[in-house]
Amino acid sequence: MISEIELAARRLATANAESEPNLEAVYLFPSDHQIRLVEVDRSMSSSDMILPFYFPPDPEGGIPFPSALALIRPEEERRLSPPDGWGTWDEARRIWPEDE
């Protein structure tokens, strides 16, 4: 059963993908209290770490949970370590694009 957090995360990922043509994938990292997304965006500058930004809940925008978002380049996917406390890449689920 898909959790409320994952449902909200999928809404967020889909909305982000609609406005960002350079987006290649969105990963959801596990959490029971916040949406933790890593977005793979080929227009990002390269980096040596994943730097998440933490946003407050936005019930008015349909996101009733706190969210965290980090942007990386395609070649950094699975190469850079997730932020502390986010678990591993193997625990993350790709939520956009959805599998065929």
Added chain:
Amino acid sequence: MPHTWRSAFVKQAEADYAMFLLLKDQLLGGEPGLRCHCLHYLQMSTEKLAKGVTSEMEGGQRPPRVHDAFSKFTWAVKRSRKLQRECQCGTPQQFKQYLDSLLPLANQIEDLAPVGSVDQPNPEYPWEEKGDILTPVEYRFSDDLDFKRPKMIKMLQFISACFRVFGSDAG
């Protein structure tokens, strides 16, 4: 109430920004020597704001020592619908265009921070350029950093909106 790392950074960013606004009013009132000080406070404010938002609201860790927090922040907040509304952009696409137009200036503000021993124009310390020693108070910074320019006015409106969404008084 004790601070979190986030609230402490954002609070200091707000104080730096208040100082920036004070100095900017005096600069625009005819004190040209204040330009470097204005830019210094603007750079510090945006860096602390961005770093603050890299820490969780509750029990977050100390922000990392990165030099490109503000430009990355400007990228990431494209996804904030709350900030989109605050910036009065009707759609996510409009908000993306709005922020894309501000990114070059965000990079310029970020690059004002003196980095190590590299000699480059900055609003804080003297530097050497082609054998000449230059000082911020006399330096003519890029016209892009002129506070009367439309792009800079738009940037300051964006920063104010960020404080309304992420600031210490944000709901």
